[in-house]
Amino acid sequence: MKQWSIPDNKALIWALIFIITLLWGYAWVLMKEALTYMGPFTFSAFRFGTGAATLLLIVWILKIGLPPKRYWKHLIIVGILQTSIVFLLVMYGLEFVDAGQSSILLYSMPVWSSILAVIFLGEKITPAKMTGLIMGILGLLTILGWDIWTGQSFDVIFGQLLIIKAALSWAAANIYYRLRVQELPKLQASAFQMFFGAIGITAATIIMEWGEPIVLNAESIYYILFTGVLASALCFTVWYIVISKIDMVSATISTLLVPIFGLTFSSILLDEQMTVGVVAGSALIIIGISIATISKKEGKDG
Template sequence: MTVMKQSNKLIIYILMLVITLLWGYAWVLMKDALTYMGPFTFSAFRFGTGAVTLLLVVWILRIGFPPRQYWKHLVVIGFLQTTVVFTLVMYALEFVDAGQSSVLLYSMPMWSSLLAVQFLGEKITPAKLTGLIVGIIGLFTIVGWDMWIGQSFEVIFGQLLIIIAAIAWAISNIYYRRHVSGLSQLQVSAMQMFFGSIGITLAALITEWGEPIVFNAASIYYVLFTGVLASALAFTAWFFIISKIDMVTATISTLLVPIFGLTFSSILLGEQMTIGVLTGSALIISGIVIATISKKG
């Protein structure tokens, strides 16, 4: 039994590492994709591709659609996690660096942890609370404690939009646990992404109709990678993770995403890796270690 539990934990940790790497790299592609098409158009292609991929998998595996009584909940999750989060984030990326954007979005664990205590009755152990605080301090160290000083209105506006997106993602995590955690993760991911992509497509049609779209090897790669791997695969794995372990542990692991995002942004986009970034990254890793090695997980 102990061996089985250890094996399950290892699978979850591997999944956490895989999805944080995918999401970290996706930030670079999301930023660069804006040179080929509008932010909402890219998101519509991305999540439309992800939804089609997952619906095909559901059909091939003959999993079937979830019962109708769950559909309203899946619409809510799709609206919060896909439509709201990624319309706000993609729009904000026009003003905010990819690395900094990823840092702000992954304030999500803080909001999720607070909501989990209030609505799921979870308890935060001293070790997890310490790890969360250390990780959040690391995030602000990366962004810079003076992030709103001397910034243009557009940049500050973009930063605030991403924080709102982080709160929307946190709410969707709690909503998932309360209403649909008993469903197949593939069903949830496919249906929420389908409903969410409808909202993004409407936003693209309303705001970006007639704007140029460039299809070439790079832009198609961006859509396929972010749609199939960073969306369809990663969000299915994410729903699996948050259905198996407590919300605090699951969400703290996502603090790795900004580290990977900043690293890939530095290598591929030439964004600067400062002492603050390195110090903040060390704090985030320390926070994750503190939170996950607690014996009372």
């Protein structure tokens, strides 16, 4: 069976993290805009159907083959946790919550991943990692501001809770992947988990949105192709490589860059306001990531 991986080069790994977080940040704008053309579940079915088809085609071209049968149930579980649950909840939540705030809530994921990594993977959170994590979460709370605590309608609170549940599901998927699926080629694992996840999303779409209007034009097709091929097929494959190369805490802390990019793109493209709190919170997140990763490198060199 052919393997597809990258060298154990820290600079390359962090360059890949930067690229995928940038693409994920931009994808939040497209996910929000797509709701003007179709229902949230319908868009997710198109997105991940496209992503899965892209990856399966690459797997076929590279002659990677099918995963061994003993891995199928694990890939189904990862697909349900990583793709079906996360993006059904996120896309439905986006009907009630702004794109920028939604991205912030989903990226509470590092907190849950770090806790689960300690419990199930036996990872240790060093003082530097803990400091970085706390600063990152303080950054998210600073960006959210007081609006999350006061004056929210029931619909907005409901949407926020859905997205936090999505963050928990993503964290669980990260841990389960490391425990049960990590030995598989990353392209193969990404392709088949996304395939199974897309089946779950399609089933939910048929039940919840059958017969609802769908507008397919140049703009909506662009949203589907960008989020399906780049933000899903490419980025999640690279994400599985990243979490197999570095510890879970460092990897997940790095995803706190996504809300910064999401808010920046939302400000430019959706005219969402870039406040002092957003700038200050972004600075805290970047400092937190730097503390966690630079201290880790120095510790290894010593």
